[in-house]
Each structure stands twice: as C-alpha cells, then as structure tokens.
Amino acid sequence: xxxxxxxxxxxxxxxAKGMSEVVDGSLTTHVLNTATGLxxxxxxxxxxxxxxxxxxxxELCTDEDGRCQPLLAPGQAKAGTYKLRFETxxxxxxxxxxxxxxxxxxxxxxxxxxxxxxxPLLISPYSYTTYRGS
Numbered sequence: 001x002x003x004x005x006x007x008x009x010x011x012x013x014x015x016a017k018g019m020s021e022v023v024d025g026s027l028t029t030h031v032l033n034t035a036t037g038l039x040x041x042x043x044x045x046x047x048x049x050x051x052x053x054x055x056x057x058x059e060l061c062t063d064e065d066g067r068c069q070p071l072l073a074p075g076q077a078k079a080g081t082y083k084l085r086f087e088t089x090x091x092x093x094x095x096x097x098x099x100x101x102x103x104x105x106x107x108x109x110x111x112x113x114x115x116x117x118x119x120p121l122l123i124s125p126y127s128y129t130t131y132r133g134s
Contacts, residue, residue, distance in 0.1 A: 026070035026071075026072055026073055026074055026077070026116055026117075027047070027070060027071045027072040027077055027082075027110075027116075027117045027118075027119070028070050028071060028116075028117075028118045028119075029045070029071065029084060029118070029119045029120065029121060030118070030120045030121070030133070031043050031045075031086060031120075031121045031122075031123060032120065032121070032122050032123070033123060033124070034122050034123065034124045034127075035124045035125070040091055040123060042091065042094065043086060043087065043088065043090075043091040043123075044086075044087040044090065044091075045084060045085060045086045045087065046084070046085045047071050047072075047082060047083070047084055047085075048082065048083045048085070049080055049081070049082055049083075050080060050081040050082070050083070057083060071084075077110055077113040077117075078110070078113050079109075079110055079111055079112075079113055080109070080110060081107065081108070081109050081110075082107070082108055082109070082110060083105055083106065083107045083108075084105070084106045084108075084119060084121075085103055085104070085105045086103060086104040086105075086106075086121055086123075087103050088101050088102065088103055088104055088123055088128070089101070089102040089103065091123075092125050097125045098125060099125050099126075100125065100126045100127075101126075101128060104121060104123070104128050104130075106119060106121065106130050108132075116134075117132070118132070118133035118134060119131075119132065119133060120133045
C-alpha cells in the first residue's frame, strides 16, 4: 500500500466550538471511547483515496481530535473509494491500556459527492463499531 501525502490538496474547514451541524457536501467523523463515554480526543487518523492505476491509496489529510472538523469541505469530495485509518493502539497506550486492534480502517464509497457523509467510530480496547451516520 503506497501512501503519498498531498497537503496542498486539502484545506480543513474550521468548526465552531460546540457546533454539531455538519456542512452539506462534507465528510466528517466522530470517535467515541465507549469505555468512558467521552470523545477519543487525540486519536490520530488519516484519510486516503483509492487511485488508479494500480489501485494505490493516496493520503489526503490527517487530524488528531475526537470530533473532527470536516475532512472534506464542500466541493472537495469526489466519487470514489476512500479509507479512514484510525490509530487506536497509540490512543489506548496513552491511556494506559492494551489494545487488541493496532488500528481500524474503514473503507467506504462516495457515490454522490454532493451529499454530506458522517462516519462515526465507537471504540473500546477490544472492540469497535462503525456506521454511516447523518
């Protein structure tokens, strides 16, 4: 898997404190530590897009907050297959716990870039759950 950083490709959109409304046409995520019921603040993640030829992953951005700013601002999403990679082992280690999963990768397809897409992740040291949110 080849990851190529392209920082100029993506500009994160600032989000007001306490803002829960997601901007249309954006991609967001929220990671919740189900052992504490709190956001998993400081959990590193990256977003990658599957590129042709050779089906290689191209890293688009990274963020280190439990509730992320939009990962793709309005107009930046395009149809394709994406991957969110959450670095769970480092997060749990920082809290003094072992983790069964060193990382979690969620692969999904955007078919309509105009629609907002929210992908929550619920984690504990020995399990995780994800779904398409609203």
